[in-house]
Amino acid sequence: MKSVRRESLAAWAFAAPALIVIALFFGVPVFAGLALSLTDFDIYALADLHNLRWQGWSNYVHVLSLPLFWQALGNTVYFVVLGVPLSIALSLAAAVLLQSKLVRFKPLLRTALFAPVVTTLVAVAVIWRYLFHVKYGLVNYTLQSFGVSPVDWLGDPHWSMPTIIGFAAWKNFGGNMIIFIAALQAVPHDLYEAARLDGAKSWAQFRFITLPGIAPTLLMVAILTTAGYFQLFAEPYVMTQGGPLQSTVSVLYLMYEEGFKWWNLGLASAVAFVLFVIIVVVSKGLIALQRRWTGEGA
Amino acid sequence: MRRRDLLTASAAAALTGCARDNGTTTLRFWAMGRESEVVAELMPGFEREHAGVRVKVEQLPWTAAHEKLLTAFAGDATPDLAQVGNTWLPEMQALGALEPLEPWIARTPMLQAGDYFDGIWATNAPGGQRVGLPWYVDTRLMFVRQDLLARAGITDMPRDWNAWRATLARLRERGMDKPLLLPTNESAPLLALALQQPGEVLRDGGRYGNFAGPGFRAALGFYLERFQRGEAPLASEVQIGNLWQEFGRGSFAFYLSGPWDIGEFKRRLPPELASAWITAELPGPNGPGMSTAGGASLAMFKRSRHKPEAWALISYLSRPDVQLQFYRLTGDLPARRSAWSLPLNGATLAQDRHAAAFHRQLERVRAAPAVPEWERIEKEMQLAATRAVHGVTDLDTTVRSLDALVDGILEKRRWMLDRKSA
Numbered sequence A: 001m002k003s004v005r006r007e008s009l010a011a012w013a014f015a016a017p018a019l020i021v022i023a024l025f026f027g028v029p030v031f032a033g034l035a036l037s038l039t040d041f042d043i044y045a046l047a048d049l050h051n052l053r054w055q056g057w058s059n060y061v062h063v064l065s066l067p068l069f070w071q072a073l074g075n076t077v078y079f080v081v082l083g084v085p086l087s088i089a090l091s092l093a094a095a096v097l098l099q100s101k102l103v104r105f106k107p108l109l110r111t112a113l114f115a116p117v118v119t120t121l122v123a124v125a126v127i128w129r130y131l132f133h134v135k136y137g138l139v140n141y142t143l144q145s146f147g148v149s150p151v152d153w154l155g156d157p158h159w160s161m162p163t164i165i166g167f168a169a170w171k172n173f174g175g176n177m178i179i180f181i182a183a184l185q186a187v188p189h190d191l192y193e194a195a196r197l198d199g200a201k202s203w204a205q206f207r208f209i210t211l212p213g214i215a216p217t218l219l220m221v222a223i224l225t226t227a228g229y230f231q232l233f234a235e236p237y238v239m240t241q242g243g244p245l246q247s248t249v250s251v252l253y254l255m256y257e258e259g260f261k262w263w264n265l266g267l268a269s270a271v272a273f274v275l276f277v278i279i280v281v282v283s284k285g286l287i288a289l290q291r292r293w294t295g296e297g298a
Numbered sequence B: 001m002r003r004r005d006l007l008t009a010s011a012a013a014a015l016t017g018c019a020r021d022n023g024t025t026t027l028r029f030w031a032m033g034r035e036s037e038v039v040a041e042l043m044p045g046f047e048r049e050h051a052g053v054r055v056k057v058e059q060l061p062w063t064a065a066h067e068k069l070l071t072a073f074a075g076d077a078t079p080d081l082a083q084v085g086n087t088w089l090p091e092m093q094a095l096g097a098l099e100p101l102e103p104w105i106a107r108t109p110m111l112q113a114g115d116y117f118d119g120i121w122a123t124n125a126p127g128g129q130r131v132g133l134p135w136y137v138d139t140r141l142m143f144v145r146q147d148l149l150a151r152a153g154i155t156d157m158p159r160d161w162n163a164w165r166a167t168l169a170r171l172r173e174r175g176m177d178k179p180l181l182l183p184t185n186e187s188a189p190l191l192a193l194a195l196q197q198p199g200e201v202l203r204d205g206g207r208y209g210n211f212a213g214p215g216f217r218a219a220l221g222f223y224l225e226r227f228q229r230g231e232a233p234l235a236s237e238v239q240i241g242n243l244w245q246e247f248g249r250g251s252f253a254f255y256l257s258g259p260w261d262i263g264e265f266k267r268r269l270p271p272e273l274a275s276a277w278i279t280a281e282l283p284g285p286n287g288p289g290m291s292t293a294g295g296a297s298l299a300m301f302k303r304s305r306h307k308p309e310a311w312a313l314i315s316y317l318s319r320p321d322v323q324l325q326f327y328r329l330t331g332d333l334p335a336r337r338s339a340w341s342l343p344l345n346g347a348t349l350a351q352d353r354h355a356a357a358f359h360r361q362l363e364r365v366r367a368a369p370a371v372p373e374w375e376r377i378e379k380e381m382q383l384a385a386t387r388a389v390h391g392v393t394d395l396d397t398t399v400r401s402l403d404a405l406v407d408g409i410l411e412k413r414r415w416m417l418d419r420k421s422a
Helices: A002-037 A043-047 A058-065 A067-099 A106-118 A121-131 A138-145 A157-186 A189-197 A202-230 A234-239 A251-261 A265-297 B033-049 B062-074 B086-095 B102-106 B118-122 B146-151 B161-173 B188-195 B214-228 B243-249 B260-268 B307-317 B320-330 B356-362 B374-389 B395-409 B411-421
Strands: B024-032 B053-060 B081-085 B133-138 B141-145 B254-257 B277-280 B294-300
Touching: A002 A265, A043 B062, A043 B086, A043 B411, A058 A265, A067 A106, A067 A157, A067 A202, A067 A251, A067 A265, A106 A157, A121 A138, A121 A157, A121 A234, A157 A202, A157 A234, A189 A202, A202 A265, A234 A251, A251 A265, A251 B062, B024 B033, B024 B062, B024 B307, B033 B053, B033 B081, B033 B307, B033 B320, B053 B062, B053 B307, B062 B081, B062 B086, B081 B086, B081 B307, B086 B294, B086 B374, B118 B133, B133 B320, B141 B146, B141 B356, B146 B161, B146 B277, B161 B214, B188 B214, B188 B254, B188 B374, B214 B374, B214 B395, B243 B260, B254 B260, B277 B356, B294 B307, B307 B320, B374 B395, B395 B411
Parallel strands: B024 B053, B024 B081
Antiparallel strands: B081 B294, B133 B294, B141 B254, B141 B277
């Protein structure tokens, strides 16, 4: 009995540093943020704390009644729904390409495809802004040589979000590609041999061996990418500043504007928590989907 | 206030503290945009006159400056002095971040209130407390292709709304499809039209929006009429692409802009058009109208430990000769009347072909409401106007919903004011 208690004490002692760090750097800020979201902290309160008022849930009600919030949520969902599949498809395609026996110079290709991930987002965003400039951009220049009339990629509300999606997919696919390469290497090779003997074409091999083989990885990547893409911020901040016509305002960008531009930190915290709830619900949904999926498969 | 500089990727200045070693005082001076790049050239002159003071100019991009100032206040890292946009002063004053300047001005005989443009001078005392000294000024007026007007048989520059309407109609008759450019993402033109009206934009001492009042209705009505009659294109500035090229090509004859475009137009328009364009004062409902009181001020921070030195720098930058030198470097218009009458290229700035209209307009400028929330309200005003321009809402709905929105934004301010008076 005594030794059990001592053992558990030892276990707690070992876990303590990590727990303290989590409590200090995660727990405290989250609770402070939650408390902040129930107040109307703004510049007046910044000047004098006596100007702070308890708001209860009314910040949340206010956020949900803001037309801009719903537009931002719509933009973010647009970004996620288009961006996540595109990004994952790119990663998977690149990973399969790098696994293929037909491809040469693999280390070079791998480095090249991974390079966007390690570049600074702000720096490449500036370059993309030039590439997609309506008058001087290389993209429009190329299109024009094919006789396509120039598109105002970042200035037209219909094109701004697709451009940002393309940028984000390009910037991020390398990271997932590395994960997929690892997963692909774990798929047993003899399965492919057996399939080839049975006369399966490469698409059938991919569909019935590769995809099921990497399904758990695929789901994990999907969850991580979705959670990450919901937090879209830096791309519109650098490329469009939320414009044109608020077509690239994401939920996080709205939070930034409320919090750091207008300094309504109470409201901004409420936006952050609403986003947090959305991400949790979506991630849980994806996990539940996986359970059903694998449950049916088993 | 000039905010067209694109976001630069460069992070803003590092937050280094001021140091006083071997008897040298280092002043931290935050400046923004183009001014920050150029103002360093004025520093050797100041440092020569003030031995033992060094000035470190830290550059902020306009797009990040506002956040940076607030964050610096929250993080106790404000500089000694800064260039602050006129419209930001109420906010900084409400925070209590800025040093009241009356006692300092009283001790400096060189600085006379009467030497500043009245409308501009008024923007610097939010809440009855003078916290900024105007550094350079700007306002909006018309850039006009007078050669195209002459070709359409128009000899007089329109001076009131009716004449302006007639001019625009005549230009359209003569085949110019969209004679007026009002970029829908710019709030200054509509604000200028609103400030021309007798009433207030915010009523009851900035407690409520007054957008449904007759004044703003008239202004918005005139604004919308330009689009409804097809005189102005439904385009934001981004969609215009190359503004100067279009102006040079004669796509439009009127463009509402600020003093920075004098330099841009001189540089970018082909030489044969050099005398084709002119600046002209903004027409008002009945005769020459008011316009916005923009520009930036110099402000000193309460937490500065080098206030006498910071004030010396502010006084130096406010000297008429230094103001004129700053104009030469940047094209920013001087805030002091006396700087306008100093000799410049054989004449004076007030006689300059393109600056003269600004000189006259600056005598007729009016400050936007001095409430900390104004920046945001102005943005909402323009968004609402853009929706009306696109026909999403009609005038009546636009002004009413704008009032409701603005009353919501001002709720905290009303609570503060009521509590103060109770």
